[in-house]
Amino acid sequence: MTTLPETRGRLTEKKPLSDLTWLRVGGPADWLYQPADREDLAEFLAVLDPIVPVLPVGVGSNLIVRDGGVRGVVIRLGRGFNHVEVGDGHVRAGAGALDAQVAKRAAAEGHDLTFLRTIPGAIGGAVRMNAGCYGTYVKDHLIEVTVVFRDGEIATLPAEDLKLAYRSSDLPKDAVIVEALFEAERGDPDELTQKMTDQLARRDETQPTKDRTAGSTFRNPAGHSSTGRADDTHDLKAWKLIDDAGMRGARLGGAMMNEMHSNFLTNAGDATAADLEELGERVRKKVYDASGLTLEWEIMRVGEPAPE
Known part of the structure; x- marks a missing residue:
């Protein structure tokens, strides 16, 4: 090499x-x-x-x-990329800062980015995928991002340049987000902390947070939201399509569609990446056969299969 x-x-x-x-x-x-x-x-x-x-x-x-x-x-x-700075209605966070930590740090200083609290991962990924929860998305708060391009150029891009949409952005795949600036409404720290506590309780009641998953496996189908916005909360849910296709609890090797929430692809023990991806593809086929709708992967899949 x-x-x-x-x-x-x-x-x-x-x-x-x-x-x-x-x-x-x-x-x-x-x-x-x-x-x-x-x-x-x-x-x-x-x-x-x-x-x-x-x-x-x-x-x-x-x-x-x-x-x-x-x-x-x-x-x-x-x-070198996990800093969080809060002040005057703004929150500046390094791309390596965990979403949950940004939410907690902001809330402690009276700034509301509570929607980030239950989103797994770090700020860079949240921006790239326009992550959201309970009807609020990164797009609703993002002002600008700082990126390093493949040729080494450092640039600051306004949020509108990213064309953030439902679980997507137009940022080049090899551009590295290093920092994001958000606007945040002011709030009472105790009330914001309680709001996050309630969100966590709601999440833990409905999602397999103790299992080996990668969050939601498939995007909710586009064009099925009550408002028509591509980045809005979708009425037609991927988990419902999976259930209707009879794939809740489906297994392949060590991979499983979680019994608690069927849109969570799970390593139930000794799964390989091939097990997980193949099970996901079988789910997509079953859903298409049952509904005529094609589920799109939300989980990123990268790299090469194992050699024969």
Whole structure:
């Protein structure tokens, strides 16, 4: 493989990515790169041979890494990217900051980003996927993001440039989000804390938070919301389509569609990435056969299958 540039960060060869994903599956990355800060990241990308593919990942909460691993460089942001600054109706957060921690830090200082509290993962992924909960989305609060492009350029982009929609954005896949600025309504810290407590209780009653999942597996079908907005809460739910197709509790190897919430693909023991992805595809076929609707993956699937 091409010689990699020098860095103040950390480079690890043949790093098993199963250690870094919530589903605990997947082969190794050729290289895992953990930059020291945004300048280190920019300098590294500017010098890295353009033929080497790069893949930014977060904390692996919404990710299946295939069993053959990922070629090129996987970029994972750590300590240099987990800052949270709150003040004057705004919250500035590093892309590596956990969504839940941003929500709690903001609430403690009287700023309402409580919708982030129950969203698994980190801010970078939340922005890229326009994450949302209980009818509120990143799009509703985001002002701008700072990114590092593949050629090392650092740029600040207004939220409208991202064209955020339901679980999607137009940000290039190899652009690395390093920071996001949000606007937040002011509120009483105690009331915001209680609101988050109630949200957690509601989530734990309906979702398998103790199991090995990657959050919602499939997007709710587009064009089936009460308001017609593509990024609004959808009336027709993926879990209902899965249930109607008889796939709640379906299994393949160590993979299972969760009994508690059928839109949660679960590693029930010793699943491989191939088990999980194939079960997901079987669910999609069954749903299409039963309803004529095609479920779209919400979980990212990356890398190569295991060699024959």
